[in-house]
Amino acid sequence: MEHTGQTVELDVRPYLRKKVEPFKVIMDTVKALNKNDIFVLHATFKPTPLFGLMKTKGYAHKVEKIESDHWVITFIHKNSGHELTDIEEYQAVQQSPDTPECSADSPPSQIYELDNRGLEPPQPMIRTLKKLEDASLGDEVIIHNDRVPVFLIEELNTLGYDYDVEEQPDGSARIHIHKK
Structure with missing residues (x-):
């Protein structure tokens, strides 16, 4: 081409x-x-x-x-x-399969938790995106990072994921990411 x-x-x-x-x-x-x-x-x-x-x-x-x-x-x-x-x-x-559509036969949603605290960048982002790639529709990935992951948030917005950020009293952040 x-x-x-x-x-x-x-x-x-x-x-x-x-x-x-x-x-x-x-x-x-x-x-x-x-x-x-x-x-x-x-x-x-x-x-x-x-x-x-x-x-x-x-x-x-x-x-x-x-x-x-x-x-x-x-x-x-x-x-x-x-x-x-x-x-x-x-x-x-x-050949990566496109995300399949939800069906009535879909298994119940899974919740995956990743503790990314203490990891050097870009490991928290890579671990999170890999888990999201492996997760099924309807699953939730909850991550716990040392701080609010600004670059990951940008990427989640780009990829169209829904998420909620919970800033913790110790300065860390828990992010609930929903695979829809």
């Missing part, structure tokens, strides 16, 4: 070498992408936790190890028409 987007490159190796968390920079870059853009990320390690998060946003990826401390990850949106050499990953994203 004809490529109508652009290639957006982001090198977070300088951040990582200075022990600065680049998650916000990465997510800001992803938010600015158009569906036809190709996102190329340079990192000092294989950012496996990012793959699950990007998959929830509709992206497939290809990973290349250039040197021991230089990894290049190429992300494309599944609706862009581009192809990755790692076609199995691309097809896995394309």
Whole structure:
């Protein structure tokens, strides 16, 4: 297919070498992408936790190890028409089943609780989005975080989830997320 987007490159190796968390920079870059853009990320390690998060946003990826401390990850949106050499990953994203409709035969709702306190970003967000991906319609995921998860809230709004935030006296937050 004809490529109508652009290639957006982001090198977070300088951040990582200075022990600065680049998650916000990465997510800001992803938010600015158009569906036809190709996102190329340079990192000092294989950012496996990012793959699950990007998959929830509709992206497939290809990973290349250039040197021991230089990894290049190429992300494309599944609706862009581009192809990755790692076609199995691309097809896995394309073949992810759409959320099924509720039926009268649906099992009773489940409640899942995740205690994300003490985890370094982006682990709380990745754990929560993974649990939501695995949950069935009508299920509720309750998370307990060290603070109100601003970036997760943005993502829940983008993905269309209903949620309630309960700020706790100790500064932590419990969020009830409903999969509808």
